[in-house]
Amino acid sequence: MNSIKTPLMLITALILIGCSDKAVTQVEVGVLNQQIEVTGELVSADTVNLMPPAMRRVWQYQIKMLAPEGVEVSKGDVVAQLDTSDLTQRLSVKTANLDTTIQDLATSRLRNDKRVQELQLELAEAKMNQEKAQMKVDISDETVSVIDKNKYQSDAIIADDNVVLINKKIELEKLSAEQRVKMLQGDEQKFSAEVAAIKRGIKSLTMIAPRSGMVVYGNDQQGNKVAEGQSIFVGDSVLSIPDLKHMQVNMTIPEVEAGRVKVGQKLKIRLDANPERSFNGEILELGAVFRIKNQDIPLVIFDAVASIDQPDTELMRPGMTAKISIDLANEKQSLLLSLDAVHYDRGKAYVYQPTLMGEKKQLVSLGVMGKEQVVITQGLLEGDEVLLP
Numbered sequence: 001m002n003s004i005k006t007p008l009m010l011i012t013a014l015i016l017i018g019c020s021d022k023a024v025t026q027v028e029v030g031v032l033n034q035q036i037e038v039t040g041e042l043v044s045a046d047t048v049n050l051m052p053p054a055m056r057r058v059w060q061y062q063i064k065m066l067a068p069e070g071v072e073v074s075k076g077d078v079v080a081q082l083d084t085s086d087l088t089q090r091l092s093v094k095t096a097n098l099d100t101t102i103q104d105l106a107t108s109r110l111r112n113d114k115r116v117q118e119l120q121l122e123l124a125e126a127k128m129n130q131e132k133a134q135m136k137v138d139i140s141d142e143t144v145s146v147i148d149k150n151k152y153q154s155d156a157i158i159a160d161d162n163v164v165l166i167n168k169k170i171e172l173e174k175l176s177a178e179q180r181v182k183m184l185q186g187d188e189q190k191f192s193a194e195v196a197a198i199k200r201g202i203k204s205l206t207m208i209a210p211r212s213g214m215v216v217y218g219n220d221q222q223g224n225k226v227a228e229g230q231s232i233f234v235g236d237s238v239l240s241i242p243d244l245k246h247m248q249v250n251m252t253i254p255e256v257e258a259g260r261v262k263v264g265q266k267l268k269i270r271l272d273a274n275p276e277r278s279f280n281g282e283i284l285e286l287g288a289v290f291r292i293k294n295q296d297i298p299l300v301i302f303d304a305v306a307s308i309d310q311p312d313t314e315l316m317r318p319g320m321t322a323k324i325s326i327d328l329a330n331e332k333q334s335l336l337l338s339l340d341a342v343h344y345d346r347g348k349a350y351v352y353q354p355t356l357m358g359e360k361k362q363l364v365s366l367g368v369m370g371k372e373q374v375v376i377t378q379g380l381l382e383g384d385e386v387l388l389p
Contacts, residue, residue: 044242
């Protein structure tokens with residue numbers, strides 16, 4: 001018996017020694033860590049946009065000067081200048097109208113005062129005549145003929161009517177003068193407001209940096225970067241000054257992944273400009289509306305926003321493109337195996353298991369795949385050993 005066992009033990013040992021040359025992995029129970037790969041673009045979470053002012057009867061502006069894109073500016077620096085020639089011309093016309101109105105107002109007041117003074121002199125004279133006429137009536141006695149008495153009474157009535165008439169003229173003149181003054185004052189206020197508005201508009205066409213930061217040019221309605229000499233419209237962004245310390249990434253996620261992406265999920269970000277480095281972040285916001293990506297790619301997507309932990313202010317710039325890996329870990333426990341251990345033949349998956357007699361081919365059924373592991377639904381048990389290539 002001992003002589004028979006010795007060769008068997010030797011053969012078994014040789015087989016095990018031969019199998020030990022290959023790496024072995026085990027089936028384990030755990031949570032599959034999946035990832036979704038999407039693309040995104042860097043943006044600042046805090047960006048100040050500088051746009052043309054909204055002005056009456058002005059819809060189009062021309063850019064005369066722009067600070068170089070990417071340059072660091074300080075608060076109060078001039079970063080853009082829009083053309084002021086049209087507004088300057090309008091200011092000249094409105095200022096002339098204002099000056100004329102002010103002069104007309106002063107002239108009108110002088111004329112009104114002079115006319116009232118003339119009427120008051122007429123009134124004084126009329127009152128004197130009234131007193132004289134009344135005196136003649138009062139001193140008339142038997143020595144005065146009836147004809148003269150009637151004449152004196154008629155003259156007194158006429159003198160009384162004349163005093164009343166001149167008083168009416170004074171009242172009408174004052175009322176008319178007041179209306180003329182109010183009309184001219186209304187014109188003065190109108191032209192003053194227009195002149196002040198145009199002056200503010202001219203001042204606003206010199207764009208001042210509201211804070212320190214980096215200059216980033218805006219886009220025109222065709223999506224191109226604005227440039228000096230170009231015309232832009234109300235609502236267009238001339239430039240922006242982003243805060244590079246608070247960067248985010250805007251992403252587009254395929255509709256099919258909508259159910260697996262949630263706010264708070266962790267992710268890794270790699271810039272296309274520097275793929276060697278990765279940055280951590282998490283999803284902050286998910287879009288509520290699904291949309292078509294574009295006319296050329298009829299893919300239904302939704303938007304998402306993610307934070308960036310410890311952004312590199314020297315490296316990161318708004319508009320940079322990036323690739324994002326979103327972790328989709330769940331809480332379900334499954335049998336997991338390394339993807340490297342799985343082989344395929346005519347669409348069927350199998351693995352090689354080590355045995356005392358060599359390698360054994362074992363068919364398996366696969367579930368969800370992750371980046372490095374796959375779920376085993378049939379064919380293997382927890383702890384089973386599987387050969388790696």
